[in-house]
Amino acid sequence: MNDEQKNSMLAKVAGAAVALAAAWVAHKAIDAAWKAASGHKAPKPDDDGDAGLSELVAAAALSGALVAASRVLATRGTKSFASRVNRNRLTR
Template identity: 60%
Template sequence: MAAKPSTPMLAKIVGLATAAAAAWLANQAINQTWKAARGHKPPKAEDPGDSQLAEILVAAALSGAAVAVARALATRGTARFAVKSDLTD
């Protein structure tokens, strides 16, 4: 079985920072889109108010999906960059 190449600490830190930034940007995009379409910020489960359960579920699903995709793309992009830049051992 081939040994998995190790990833240096710098590549891990850059990957983590990139994934976090991508998740934040995706969340901001969802918030702005929701506000433009619905006239208010997306509801959160812990918010008191008259938000319908369906609206909370849709907001959570959209936010979760967007953040997951953004993190995956950012992580893959960082990994490709690390390989091309010879940041891996």
């Protein structure tokens, strides 16, 4: 395995780890914001609560959009970081 393949694999693994961490942080932020705004936790798919359909749809849309956006931004940031590291390694 050459250096470029190793760097590519490292960037993929780091990108996946950062994306998972970003999704977890976004999910926690959504839970905190939902509780602050409504006074109770956001509805979850496995809850037997009495949340209405509009509340379920709003929670799903908000969490899906923010988690997806955070994962995309984290992945792009990791890719950018990996390319800067590779550029710096090549110039030395």
